[in-house]
Amino acid sequence: MAQLTTANRMASLRAAPSFGERIDLPRRVVFLAAASMIGIVVLLLGFITWQGLQLFLKDGVPVTQVLSSTWQPDSTSPDVTFGLLPFIAGTVFVTAVALLISTPLSVGLALFLSEVAPRWARAIVQPALEIFVGIPSVVWGWLGITILVPFLSDTFHHDLALSLPVVGEVFRAPGFLTGFSWLAGSLVLSIMVLPTITSVSFDAFRAIPQELRTGSLALGTTRWQTIRHILIPAALPGVLTAVVLGMTRAAGEALAVQMVIGNTPVMPQAISQPVTTLTSQITLDMGNTVFGEPWQDALWTMSLVLLIISVASVVLVRVINKRRMAS
């Protein structure tokens, strides 16, 4: 060490030494710490994929059956069927409605924070959002059970029907029987993903060069015209990323959804109806099944589906951002 020449020292200033150059213990330790995450991902993908495939490999359940809509996992029943479609459809539909509610609200909030809010308002709203992030999912679920679910069943208990004198009934929306429903799940989720979509969209709006705003306003546009025709198109990849991240969080959320969704394995048809999701069913059944039995293997297949959704969304975010870099 004491023998370092100036040239050596200059070299270490320029770049970190490569692996072979010398045994650099600290470097190896910190590298191991960072690379451990690769190991975790490989193990996680490996174990979940292996377990998730047991339903097909060991139990011999055909793929076509898994894609059916009948869920009859109890081995004592005469026709055991592992149709996962109600869970996949439930996850997709509950997430979709949650995003439909949350995206306009979150993007509006991001625009408010980045374009409209004076400094003092931002200083209040941003910490409030951070507190939203920190509220645990069981607490959201409990709020859903104690406030949202009773509200839905009390307010919209009866079918909403529209009848015309001669034609008869033209429209009917089924009422909420218990309040535990698709809509309750989507509403809880929409609040839970609000901070995610807001903060990522906010970053996208902040990243737009100031010249675009001043240039647009100098042409005589109003602030809303600037937002609508300049800022939103410019930030679109970032906003898309935000929505995908929100989707990932919504599709993977387990306990809050399970608490308000009603947990009924049927194909979703009305938002007032109790349905179920992949995460809800895993949460409910995992503890009641035995390791290795087909019922539990079906739960592992569900978790494999969830894993595929989340890895696909990571790839999707990368594609969106790569396109942004390229353009």
Next chain:
Amino acid sequence: MTATATSAGSGSRGPAPSLRHRPSGGSILADRAATVVLWGTGVFVLLLLGAIILHFAMAAWGVVSLSFVLDDPSDAALGGIMPVLWNSVYMLALTMLIAVPVGILGGIYMSEYAGDNAVTSAIRFAEEAISSVPSIVVGLFGLILFVDNFHMGFTALGGALALTLFNLPLMTRLSEQALRAVPQDERSASLALGATKWQTIRHVVLPLAIPGLVTGVILTAGRVFGEAAVLLFTSGIGTPAHYDFANLDLTNPASPWSPFRPATTLSVYIWKLQSEGLGAFKNQIVDGSAAILISMVLVFNLGARLVGRLLTRKLTAA
């Protein structure tokens, strides 16, 4: 600045400013309406948070007391939540004991060593992938790895390890950000004095990054404290018993200090009570527990800000 430009536009009503040939009066009306709606989103969030905090303050009134925090659970009376609260704190400590060093070391690699190469992008991909995996799937991974493969059963250690690998990406990223915020000049100055890279990191970069690192630790802790889905199938959902804190034998599953015992945390307890609890006081217990969880979240959040600010002032003043 945007505000002055807008008001100037609306004041003069000069030549049509529209991008798509809209009448000027309509676009100004649309602008006003948009401003009201955007303010509305901000007000909505504040009202919602205020309502939630008020709701739990009222729900916890008459439930949360010193005995609620310090007593064992009881079927006959309101009882307390001491064992599950202890488990939450214990699991938090155990998780942070592993996650903080590994996360900070990983952050050092990503900030100080990582080059622009395939390994770095693989680590980044892994970081993003773990962050996006649903917590319930991480819990299942813990179940198959620790409970089934290592035959550990439901243990606090298994739960803490699952929590660690779930939160490692967050801790690593926050550490990396804290380290990157240290000005490059500090590193150059240290290296120019003849310090090695590691000496520079250890004696110059790390001390300067402490405020950011502490904030990262507290934010991660807040997330660990409320997590439940990861723990359902790793540290167990058993009914908590009375804990004898005089039992210091770490290998004895009966000791509350032992990592080799099932440990139901406060969040898991809330889930368990609402899903299968039948007791007369179920709702009050859950309300009280949720109020405690919410206040801990507030404490962690304010703590992260306060400690970060204090440390920055102290370190920069010295």
